Amino acid sequence: SQKIEQNSEALNIQEGKTATLTCNYTNYSPAYLQWYRQDPGRGPVFLLLIRENEKEKRKERLKVTFDTTLKQSLFHITASQPADSATYLCHHTSGTYKYIFGTGTRLKVLA
Amino acid sequence: DAMVIQNPRYQVTQFGKPVTLSCSQTLNHNVMYWYQQKSSQAPKLLFHYYDKDFNNEADTPDNFQSRRPNTSFCFLDIRSPGLGDAAMYLCATSPRLGNHEKLFFGSGTQLSVL
Numbered sequence: 001s002q003k004i005e006q007n008s009e010a011l012n013i014q015e016g017k018t019a020t021l022t023c024n025y026t027n028y029s030p031a032y033l034q035w036y037r038q039d040p041g042r043g044p045v046f047l048l049l050i051r052e053n054e055k056e057k058r059k060e061r062l063k064v065t066f067d068t069t070l071k072q073s074l075f076h077i078t079a080s081q082p083a084d085s086a087t088y089l090c091h092h093t094s095g096t097y098k099y100i101f102g103t104g105t106r107l108k109v110l111a
Numbered sequence: 112d113a114m115v116i117q118n119p120r121y122q123v124t125q126f127g128k129p130v131t132l133s134c135s136q137t138l139n140h141n142v143m144y145w146y147q148q149k150s151s152q153a154p155k156l157l158f159h160y161y162d163k164d165f166n167n168e169a170d171t172p173d174n175f176q177s178r179r180p181n182t183s184f185c186f187l188d189i190r191s192p193g194l195g196d197a198a199m200y201l202c203a204t205s206p207r208l209g210n211h212e213k214l215f216f217g218s219g220t221q222l223s224v225l
Binding site for chain 2: 031032041045046051089099101102103
């Protein structure tokens with residue numbers, strides 16, 4: 001079955017450093033991957049979408065890469081700030097409109 | 112501001128007592144979704160409406176039903192809540208049904224079952 005996996009352990013990094021989060025998928029090849037941010041007790045908020053034929057997408061301090069050979073997407077936050085602390089979810093849709101979220105990685109940026 | 116609104120933010124119900132969660136949107140989106148999210152888990156899609164067409168996920172229990180009386184409103188009915196149904200319920204919308212569509216979420220309703 002299709003699976004999308006994120007590192008469920010929390011990631012703690014120092015303010016100003018680059019945070020890198022990983023999303024791995026197995027048994028399928030998504031046409032698109034999306035990344036969302038979720039704060040405690042709130043709904044997810046869309047951040048970035050990357051297509052399978054795009055290697056990289058950027059938005060301000062955010063960067064997403066998509067490696068179809070490794071079956072992996074990396075999400076980077078450069079010059080991280082305490083306000084970036086949240087859970088980050090990857091989400092995929094495939095040709096059959098199968099919507100699947102990863103479990104998310106909790107990021108904590110230490111001041 | 113256009114948005115997705117869920118009411119109430121917190122809902123407490125008793126074991127077996129029917130409960131309805133509501134969602135409204137001012138985005139005029141065609142698609143509305145309901146997700147269930149348990150603590151430290153991924154949001155899980157229960158079903159979605161594309162306009163008036165209802166699409167149930169294969170593993171969604173029969174205990175969960177939904178209604179969409181018009182474009183703006185969508186309801187989640189849990190007919191006989193069990194303790195295992197305690198979770199955050201998230202409503203989301205998208206303009207159309209498609210692989211590249213991004214989802215717009217409400218703030219969720221946290222359901223407790225006593």
